[in-house]
Amino acid sequence: MTVKNPEVSTVRRQPMSNTKLLMLIAIGIFVFMYAAAMIFLGKRFLTVQEIFNLLNNNAYLIILGCSLTIVMIGGGIDISVGGVVCLTAMSVAKFLQFSGIEGPAGVALSILLALAIGLFFGIEQGFLVSYLGIQPFIVTLAGMFLSRGVTTMVSSENIPIKHEAFQAMKKITLQIPGVLKLELGAAIALLILLGMYLLLRHHKLGRSIYALGGNQQSALMLGINVKRSRFLSYVISSVLAAIAGYVFIMHASSGKTSIGLRSEMDAIASAIIGGTLLTGGVGNVFGTFFGVMILTTIQEIMAASKVQESYWQEIASGAILALFILLQSVVLAQRGKKVQLQGRLKAKKE
Amino acid sequence: MENRVVRAKDLMNVSQDPQNNVVLSMRGISKTFPGTKALNNVNFTLRKGEIHALMGENGAGKSTLIKVLTGVYPKDSGQIFVDGIEGEASIHSPQEAQNLGISTVYQEINLCPNLTVAENMFIGRSKGARVQWKSNEKRANEILSNLGIPAQADQELSHCSLAVQQMVAIARAVDMQCKVLILDEPTSSLDDKEVQMLFGLMRDLRDRGVGIIFVTHFLEQVYEVSDRITVLRNGELVGEYLISDLPQVELVARMMGKDLNDLADLEEIGQKKTASEAVVYEAENLSSSDSRPFNFMIREGEINGFTGLLGSGRSESVRAIFGADRVTGGTVKVKGKAVSITKPHEAMKAGIGYLPEDRKRDGIISDLSVRENIILALQVMKGFFHPMSRKETEQFADEYIKALKIKTASQETPVGSLSGGNQQKVILARWLLTHPDYLILDEPTRGIDVGTKLEIQKLVLKLAAEENMSITFISSEIEEMLRTCSRLIVMRDRNIVGELTGDELNQSSVMKTIAGGGQ
Numbered sequence: 001m002t003v004k005n006p007e008v009s010t011v012r013r014q015p016m017s018n019t020k021l022l023m024l025i026a027i028g029i030f031v032f033m034y035a036a037a038m039i040f041l042g043k044r045f046l047t048v049q050e051i052f053n054l055l056n057n058n059a060y061l062i063i064l065g066c067s068l069t070i071v072m073i074g075g076g077i078d079i080s081v082g083g084v085v086c087l088t089a090m091s092v093a094k095f096l097q098f099s100g101i102e103g104p105a106g107v108a109l110s111i112l113l114a115l116a117i118g119l120f121f122g123i124e125q126g127f128l129v130s131y132l133g134i135q136p137f138i139v140t141l142a143g144m145f146l147s148r149g150v151t152t153m154v155s156s157e158n159i160p161i162k163h164e165a166f167q168a169m170k171k172i173t174l175q176i177p178g179v180l181k182l183e184l185g186a187a188i189a190l191l192i193l194l195g196m197y198l199l200l201r202h203h204k205l206g207r208s209i210y211a212l213g214g215n216q217q218s219a220l221m222l223g224i225n226v227k228r229s230r231f232l233s234y235v236i237s238s239v240l241a242a243i244a245g246y247v248f249i250m251h252a253s254s255g256k257t258s259i260g261l262r263s264e265m266d267a268i269a270s271a272i273i274g275g276t277l278l279t280g281g282v283g284n285v286f287g288t289f290f291g292v293m294i295l296t297t298i299q300e301i302m303a304a305s306k307v308q309e310s311y312w313q314e315i316a317s318g319a320i321l322a323l324f325i326l327l328q329s330v331v332l333a334q335r336g337k338k339v340q341l342q343g344r345l346k347a348k349k350e
Numbered sequence: 351m352e353n354r355v356v357r358a359k360d361l362m363n364v365s366q367d368p369q370n371n372v373v374l375s376m377r378g379i380s381k382t383f384p385g386t387k388a389l390n391n392v393n394f395t396l397r398k399g400e401i402h403a404l405m406g407e408n409g410a411g412k413s414t415l416i417k418v419l420t421g422v423y424p425k426d427s428g429q430i431f432v433d434g435i436e437g438e439a440s441i442h443s444p445q446e447a448q449n450l451g452i453s454t455v456y457q458e459i460n461l462c463p464n465l466t467v468a469e470n471m472f473i474g475r476s477k478g479a480r481v482q483w484k485s486n487e488k489r490a491n492e493i494l495s496n497l498g499i500p501a502q503a504d505q506e507l508s509h510c511s512l513a514v515q516q517m518v519a520i521a522r523a524v525d526m527q528c529k530v531l532i533l534d535e536p537t538s539s540l541d542d543k544e545v546q547m548l549f550g551l552m553r554d555l556r557d558r559g560v561g562i563i564f565v566t567h568f569l570e571q572v573y574e575v576s577d578r579i580t581v582l583r584n585g586e587l588v589g590e591y592l593i594s595d596l597p598q599v600e601l602v603a604r605m606m607g608k609d610l611n612d613l614a615d616l617e618e619i620g621q622k623k624t625a626s627e628a629v630v631y632e633a634e635n636l637s638s639s640d641s642r643p644f645n646f647m648i649r650e651g652e653i654n655g656f657t658g659l660l661g662s663g664r665s666e667s668v669r670a671i672f673g674a675d676r677v678t679g680g681t682v683k684v685k686g687k688a689v690s691i692t693k694p695h696e697a698m699k700a701g702i703g704y705l706p707e708d709r710k711r712d713g714i715i716s717d718l719s720v721r722e723n724i725i726l727a728l729q730v731m732k733g734f735f736h737p738m739s740r741k742e743t744e745q746f747a748d749e750y751i752k753a754l755k756i757k758t759a760s761q762e763t764p765v766g767s768l769s770g771g772n773q774q775k776v777i778l779a780r781w782l783l784t785h786p787d788y789l790i791l792d793e794p795t796r797g798i799d800v801g802t803k804l805e806i807q808k809l810v811l812k813l814a815a816e817e818n819m820s821i822t823f824i825s826s827e828i829e830e831m832l833r834t835c836s837r838l839i840v841m842r843d844r845n846i847v848g849e850l851t852g853d854e855l856n857q858s859s860v861m862k863t864i865a866g867g868g869q
Contacts, residue, residue, distance in 0.1 A: 202483070205479075210464060223473075
């Protein structure tokens with residue numbers, strides 16, 4: 001043995017992974033924003049319930065964020081989720097209102113219906129993207145049109161749900177009486193968040209998705225079933241979108257064709273703010289969670305500061321997103337300089 | 351020398367002799383691609399605990415042989431025997447090769463940079479659904495320290511240097527109980543220190559009984575670390591040699607082949623012309639992201655050449671002259687005037703043309719027509735706000751299609767449908783149309799038929815003689831260079847190691863200079 005490196009035995013501090021670093025930046029920004037809101041806008045931001053309200057009102061967006069995070073880590077994109085949310089919500093509303101099946105049975109069947117819609121879109125899109133190798137953007141764009149179209153076919157009218165068992169389920173909340181109130185939907189969203197974290201961090205499938213997002217060719221050579229992993233990432237994404245649709249209808253309890261409009265964009269923005277890279281391989285659902293919180297806090301701040309014009313909200317969200325992406329690329333460029341340079345040299349050689 | 355060549359018959363005997371510890375034996379491997387015989391009845395034998403260099407110039411068939419061995423390409427005929435396997439081994443995919451203990455570490459490292467070192471070593475191999483972070487990392491750290499690899503299990507791979515990444519890939523292979531380790535150009539992106547680290551690991555593995563196939567184009571490295579060399583040329587086995595039996599200069603001779611291309615003699619092509627004294631281009635300490643600093647100049651009407659083995663830096667040097675790679679330093683004078691050339695269009699403005707080595711990637715735009723491809727460079731020089739009339743371009747295209755005898759159905763035929771030689775002529779026409787003072791031709795004759803090769807050689811001589819053009823001509827075939835160039839710049843391992851003129855322009859002195867210290 002001619003090469004011995006003394007550093008091997010001594011414990012060195014590892015540089016943080018990109019995933020973690022970007023997530024910490026997101027958390028930092030959220031804390032900063034929220035603190036600023038507390039100081040300047042006072043009252044309502046000082047209560048803990050305000051945070052819970054953010055969760056209650058945006059539970060479906062948290063789930064959609066998880067959807068996008070998992071496909072984006074795999075190097076893909078799914079813009080059909082907003083349409084799937086809407087289709088699920090509308091179908092569930094119509095089913096509960098017009099099927100005539102009362103009681104828990106009706107609710108159970110409506111849940112199955114939602115899952116079936118998610119599975120259908122997931123399998124269809126996953127198959128096209130993964131096994132036929134079609135661009136995910138195009139496949140899910142088609143999915144978006146398809147789901148929106150079918151929604152209108154299901155009903156173009158608003159459908160308020162008066163199903164008793166459903167209403168009863170909707171009222172289930174976790175609460176410390178008089179202080180805090182967490183709706184069932186928000187609780188589901190948090191559970192999904194945890195589940196997705198475990199899947200991505202500790203399950204073989206999750207790591208395979210990271211691997212294929214990092215370098216598909218390598219993933220293949222490392223013995224990973226790339227096609228299956230990618231397929232499953234799209235199935236999970238659509239099923240989560242369907243669950244998000246169900247959670248949405250539990251919160252709103254009325255089916256509309258406008259549900260979830262643009263929500264796929266909000267979900268993509270949340271994932272990116274949370275440190276998921278569009279190029280794949282890097283990201284984390286907790287980061288996405290904070291991405292959602294940042295976006296929704298902006299809305300709350302706008303509302304609290306009595307800004308009437310909704311365009312300010314969008315301008316602020318847009319500016320923050322742009323700023324964030326700039327920050328990300330600067331940070332990644334700084335720390336990645338050496339590696340990138342080597343990568344470039346390598347590519348040249350080929 | 352002939353007696354040192356181990357012929358196929360002897361190899362057969364070797365493979366049947368258990369005393370020799372043969373771990374891998376490939377017999378009579380042939381592989382044909384449309385148009386080329388990539389491998390013709392090639393034998394290769396690897397023994398336990400040896401580092402075996404596989405050498406050959408471009409197109410010699412080394413990568414095809416490796417790909418046949420790893421199951422990427424199916425072989426047309428021949429047999430593969432692997433130690434411990436009864437009878438013939440059947441290998442149809444890299445996965446199957448791996449299961450037989452044949453692991454490959456490619457130049458472009460096949461690991462995921464966004465995962466940790468430990469994950470890269472174990473991913474895709476575990477049975478259970480749950481990732482065993484703790485035990486994986488513990489085991490990874492054991493292997494890493496056992497092999498002396500300076501990395502930590504929980505480190506993200508992208509934070510490791512390329513050398514360490516490569517070593518991690520090797521560690522993964524070793525942990526998978528590989529008997530045969532193929533290292534395909536592992537050193538080409540490493541610096542000297544990293545190369546030493548890698549060699550240390552290679553020697554260590556050799557001592558543990560792993561058979562290592564080392565594919566590289568760095569001669570010095572071969573002699574530093576290998577025990578044995580197998581040389582291929584044009585898809586055929588030249589021979590297998592012990593490293594001590596084959597001096598460097600003979601290795602070069604074997605790789606290049608001494609058989610004279612006697613299809614044309616010098617008289618037929620024309621006479622080399624003595625160049626005038628006026629210097630057209632001069633570079634001092636020019637360096638780019640991919641080349642080391644070098645000095646270079648060329649006179650009016652002179653034809654010179656860069657020679658050296660593949661990867662010696664000959665292409666990188668001319669790319670630096672043209673500004674095709676990021677120029678990092680040096681001063682450049684064109685016709686005595688200092689100019690800055692950092693981008694191709696600046697070079698074009700200065701009257702320099704460049705015909706790239708890889709015409710598919712850097713040269714032709716295959717969906718555009720012959721005419722459009724021909725006028726491209728001229729159009730760029732004129733600027734896109736000064737479009738040429740259709741008639742004008744048709745005239746130009748017509749003129750050059752005739753002058754260079756480009757075989758095409760019409761001007762409007764997409765270039766992609768032409769043969770390689772004709773594509774090359776189209777690119778040549780493109781540059782001639784701009785009337786450059788200095789034209790760089792990087793491997794203009796590669797992969798084209800002999801007739802067209804001669805035509806291009808003649809044209810080069812004619813351009814220099816009649817139009818006073820200065821030309822740098824690069825070719826893998828020394829014969830071709832000797833026929834056209836009046837001055838040869840020899841490169842080895844990315845440095846200029848000699849300049850040959852006049853009487854020194856003969857095969858043996860060129861090879862000696864390329865091989866360097868080995869004699």
